[in-house]
Amino acid sequence: MKLQAAPFSKPVLFFIIPSLKGGGAERVIISLANYFNRNNFQSVLISLNNDIPAYEIENDVKVFYLTDRQKSRFIDRVYHITETFYKLVKLLRTVRPVCTLSFITSANIWTGITCSLTRIPYIVSERTSPDRSVISFNYLHKHLALNLYKRAAAVVVSAKGVEDCLLNDKDFKILNNIQRITNAVTVFQSSSDEKVHHRRFILGVGRLAYVKGFDILIEAYAKTSLKDVDLIIIGDGEERANLVAQIFNLGLKERVLLPGSRSNLQDYYSQAEMYVLPSRNEGYPNALVEAMSFGCPSVAFDCNFGPAEIISNNENGLLVNNASVTDLSEAMLRLASDPVLRNELGTKARIISETNHPDKILGEWEALMKKHAATSAIPVQLTSSQPAL
Incomplete structure (x- = not known):
């Protein structure tokens, strides 16, 4: 199964996250991928780990899993790092998305490194307290994240508290590309009259x-x-x-x-x-x-x-x-x-x-992505949910 270099009819957007299993960030990024795929883009979801998605991904959204982290030995970790880097760079160079959006710090760092190398615009998003992620890193790791966040088209946060936490840090206070977009209300099916519990x-x-x-x-x-x-x-x-x-x-x-x-x-x-x-x-x-x-x-x-x-x-x-x-x-x-x-x-x-109506929140995401998308990128056709990399 290979990537075929036939043009898409729509520009491509990448959505990168550590895993697609259950969680708030996973729900939001899948919702975004589904939304953009219905609105004049081809969405490609990339999970750094091979996990079963917890939420519905629409059929036309392409999905890639980069590695399967089942073992924790040092040699296995080295292999997974190498595999993730190679596959992500290969996808970016082959597909040339007009923009890449990543959620959660580990995916943000991978996105920043590989998009900087391939000269593709990227947006990162911190979804929880920075005190537990980028601010708590050791010196080298923290300054790597800082430099990658500085180069990002935008650093999106979902709460003012997250923004304040970043800007109160002596290193991250230099960021001038932070944008706040709250989470939209999830659209559910109609409620049932059937009781879920007897008490x-x-x-x-x-x-x-x-x-x-x-x-x-x-x-x-x-x-x-x-x-x-x-x-x-x-x-x-x-x-x-x-x-x-x-x-x-x-x-x-x-x-x-x-x-x-x-x-x-x-x-x-x-x-x-x-x-x-x-x-x-x-x-x-x-x-x-x-x-x-x-x-x-x-x-x-x-x-x-x-x-x-x-x-x-x-x-x-x-x-x-x-x-x-x-x-x-x-x-x-x-x-x-x-x-x-x-x-x-x-x-x-x-x-x-x-x-927090979805039309309002998704409209903010759409405006942001369109603002920073590379108009010169040429998308390609993906014919499989797993690339031969």
Whole structure:
């Protein structure tokens, strides 16, 4: 299977990310690829790792997986680095996209290096706290990232807090190409009338990872001593075993459920008593935006970054002190026992469907990509989802 040098009828855009498995960044970049592919571009999704996509990719979007990182020996890591570099440069030189967009720091660095070598315009996007990524790097790695970000057509952030964090750093404060584009409300199918759970329930949604704070949520739920409201956490991830053990040790195995990923999130959002975001860190939490768009009254930690830009406390949701088990427990108990408050918060939360409407947000991305696209690039036809590289 090879790349054929027949012209496309549309200019090509590359979308690069470390993985296509479940997560907020993955959902956004797949949505962007689908959108541009329907609007006068040929989208090419490139995943640095070989993972099964968690979200629907439209048929006409081309997908490439660069390597399969199953082993962690030093020699294997060297091989994967070499393989990723070779395949990405080959794709860029063969296809000549008019612009490349990457999400998440590791993909941003690969994109910056290879697009600089091939003279292709590129845009990078930081999707979470820079304190946990580029700012925390060692000296050489950090300054490599800084130089690549300086050369980018734009550095896109989803929250003002992420922008402030970058500009407060003594090195990254020189960046003058930062642009903020928030996340759009996800468009779901219509909700079903079929009950997803036989009792009232509190909802958590996200990757089962330490940073998502579901251990805090479970502890806070236990402190509420609620007997008639269960807790359901939708998602999968590396912390599942630890969370299962925590639930067992707290004697909550009948009331705290971890059903894994679900394709009918709209039914959970529309039926939940409340949605809770217990993250230790965020970028701009998709699940919070989704829950609010369904009028689901929401509680969130005031963490870095995003929740305070989405929720006005006691108006369209509740913000609580970051990582405070006691405060979170009290907020959950308050909402669970006050249907009037739940209704008021949920009604005002729905306004986010307008402020973060997909037409508005995707239009901002389209304007940015068109502004920086190389008009002289000549796209080529891709005939396979895997190049012979």
